[in-house]
Amino acid sequence: MSEPRYDVLIRGGNVIDGTGAAQRQADVAIAGGRIAAVGTVDGEAARVIDATGLAVAPGFIDVHSHDDVALLNNPTLDFKAAQGVTTVVCGNCGLGPAPANERLQQFFQRGVEGILGPVREFAWQSLGEFYEAVRATRPGVNAAFLAPHGSLRVAAMGWERRAPTTDEMATMKAQLAEGMAAGAIGLSTGLMYVPGTFAETDELIELARVAAGFGGLYVSHIRNEGDGLLDSVREAIRIGEESGAPVQISHHKAAARANWGLTQQSLPLIDEARARGVDVTIDAYPYTAASTSLAAIARGGRLVPVFQPADIMVASVKHQHQYEGKRLDEVAEMMDLPVEDATKRLLDEEENAVVAVMFIMDEGDVSRVLQHPTCMIGSDGIPSPTGKPHPRLYGTFPRVLGHYAREERLYSLEEAVRRMTSLPAATFRLTDRGELREGAWADVVIFDPERVAATATYEDPRQYPTGIPYVLVNGEFVVDGGEPIPAGAGQVLARGS
Numbered sequence: 001m002s003e004p005r006y007d008v009l010i011r012g013g014n015v016i017d018g019t020g021a022a023q024r025q026a027d028v029a030i031a032g033g034r035i036a037a038v039g040t041v042d043g044e045a046a047r048v049i050d051a052t053g054l055a056v057a058p059g060f061i062d063v064h065s066h067d068d069v070a071l072l073n074n075p076t077l078d079f080k081a082a083q084g085v086t087t088v089v090c091g092n093c094g095l096g097p098a099p100a101n102e103r104l105q106q107f108f109q110r111g112v113e114g115i116l117g118p119v120r121e122f123a124w125q126s127l128g129e130f131y132e133a134v135r136a137t138r139p140g141v142n143a144a145f146l147a148p149h150g151s152l153r154v155a156a157m158g159w160e161r162r163a164p165t166t167d168e169m170a171t172m173k174a175q176l177a178e179g180m181a182a183g184a185i186g187l188s189t190g191l192m193y194v195p196g197t198f199a200e201t202d203e204l205i206e207l208a209r210v211a212a213g214f215g216g217l218y219v220s221h222i223r224n225e226g227d228g229l230l231d232s233v234r235e236a237i238r239i240g241e242e243s244g245a246p247v248q249i250s251h252h253k254a255a256a257r258a259n260w261g262l263t264q265q266s267l268p269l270i271d272e273a274r275a276r277g278v279d280v281t282i283d284a285y286p287y288t289a290a291s292t293s294l295a296a297i298a299r300g301g302r303l304v305p306v307f308q309p310a311d312i313m314v315a316s317v318k319h320q321h322q323y324e325g326k327r328l329d330e331v332a333e334m335m336d337l338p339v340e341d342a343t344k345r346l347l348d349e350e351e352n353a354v355v356a357v358m359f360i361m362d363e364g365d366v367s368r369v370l371q372h373p374t375c376m377i378g379s380d381g382i383p384s385p386t387g388k389p390h391p392r393l394y395g396t397f398p399r400v401l402g403h404y405a406r407e408e409r410l411y412s413l414e415e416a417v418r419r420m421t422s423l424p425a426a427t428f429r430l431t432d433r434g435e436l437r438e439g440a441w442a443d444v445v446i447f448d449p450e451r452v453a454a455t456a457t458y459e460d461p462r463q464y465p466t467g468i469p470y471v472l473v474n475g476e477f478v479v480d481g482g483e484p485i486p487a488g489a490g491q492v493l494a495r496g497s
């Protein structure tokens with residue numbers, strides 16, 4: 001008997017190729033980790049999947065992930081693979097575990113650990129060494145990295161509320177350049193957080209210029225997503241315009257009731273910038289609740305005044321798990337303290353490692369943002385090992401396909417897939433990803449367009465979606481029969497040209 005010609009043959013599915021083209025029935029053959037043929041395919045394969053009635057699409061690209069450390073702690077990344085995600089973009093919001101020095105390790109202990117998870121051992125220093133460490137764990141999905149400004153700044157100058165000195169700036173630039181040379185796809189900032197919030201626009205332009213020099217992007221969690229939304233969008237655009245870096249505005253939203261509807265003004269700012277030639281794009285997750293570190297919205301226990309305690313849920317903590325799933329007013333009752341004192345005590349006792357879910361967005365803004373022509377999908381999932389993480393960690397992509405495309409008809413299935421595949425691949429410069437065509441890497445998701453749905457809820461968020469029976473990364477199955485399985489075929493992706 002001769003060797004089979006293909007590793008995998010997916011027969012008779014409806015191919016949605018990622019470009020936005022109408023679906024068509026075709027076979028997909030995979031060999032050596034790449035797509036060998038799309039069309040009517042004859043020939044033997046080691047494994048044949050009957051995809052009749054199912055959609056066959058490129059694997060999804062999660063452009064806004066915080067999986068940097070999760071890739072080391074849980075390389076299968078089951079919560080993403082089960083959604084059909086085959087590539088995660090890490091290093092978002094200015095946060096990441098490198099460049100690692102003493103101060104960066106303190107940064108983790110003082111709260112970043114609550115978002116990214118615990119680092120067992122900082123077995124690296126530079127950004128490039130960290131990417132090597134991820135490669136060595138053989139992750140199940142592909143990972144690409146942004147160089148995180150917050151980490152660069154803490155490593156170079158600690159928690160100083162001032163501009164960097166010439167020396168400190170030189171250090172940040174050198175570390176950033178090292179990461180870009182090692183394949184990072186751009187620079188990320190988290191300007192709502194310490195220490196990003198201490199940086200003036202000029203510092204960011206100067207750093208974004210370094211990223212732009214390598215062909216990288218500027219990706220930003222902007223300074224203020226509430227009443228300062230418009231100025232913050234203007235700042236991001238200016239940074240792109242003056243540095244020459246394409247701009248990606250992360251998890252675009254209008255936060256807090258008083259600001260609902262503001263996306264009717266923020267999106268036109270993006271359109272105007274694009275019209276004069278600035279490359280600005282956005283991403284969003286398909287939920288009306290946000291999630292972040294409680295310390296970031298309640299410094300010293302005092303909640304940012306636009307938020308109500310009843311709108312803030314404690315998602316995960318380090319020690320006192322009885323508070324997980326409770327709103328801040330309930331936590332106060334349990335502690336028999338006023339809300340401010342209870343919040344402060346919780347943050348102190350949990351060493352700031354408290355993640356909150358905040359019910360602060362309007363459905364009108366969410367669907368308006370999702371429909372914007374430049375909007376990709378980014379989960380912003382916070383991979384807490386404990387507690388009740390925001391359901392976006394497990395549900396983002398199936399929720400867009402099932403709820404927003406199929407039920408709400410925000411856009412066609414083909415368009416939904418395009419925004420999860422070829423659009424992010426082109427924007428983030430991921431070569432030979434995001435399209436189902438001969439020669440591309442075989443990142444593939446097979447799903448049932450009638451059944452695909454997120455099942456993760458705020459109460460019970462750790463649930464795999466339904467309707468996604470198979471997912472392949474570089475030709476290897478990472479989800480088989482709806483179950484995530486370890487495969488180790490993911491690659492660390494370097495920025496393409």
Ligand code: ZN
Nearest residue numbers: 093221250251
């Ligand atoms: Zn963010």
Ligand code: CU
Nearest residue numbers: 064092093380
């Ligand atoms: Cu984020």
